[in-house]
Amino acid sequence: MRSKILPLVLVASMSFGAVAFAAATETKGVVKAIDEKAMTVTLEDGSVYKLPAGFKIADLKAGEKVTVSWEAKGADKEASAVKEDK
Secondary structure, three states, rough: OOHHHHHHHHHHHHHHHHHHHHOOEEEEEEEEEEEOOEEEEOOOOOOOOEEOOOHHHHHHOOEEEEEEEEEEEOOEEEEEEEOOOO
């Protein structure tokens, strides 16, 4: 019986870790630069986020405080939402 419990516990613990990595991360910061051609926004800390297709990039302005919801896709940080902080 014990020989069956340990593998089940290990499999369960690994699957919980995968769920944690799939969740979006939120980062707060100030917009430093916006690149309309590359569809990216750069925050003052130097982090660069790719914006989703169809994003209204004209709504962003340098100096604006924002919260970026994003997920890591390889070496890129892909934003799913950018909201202005008030």
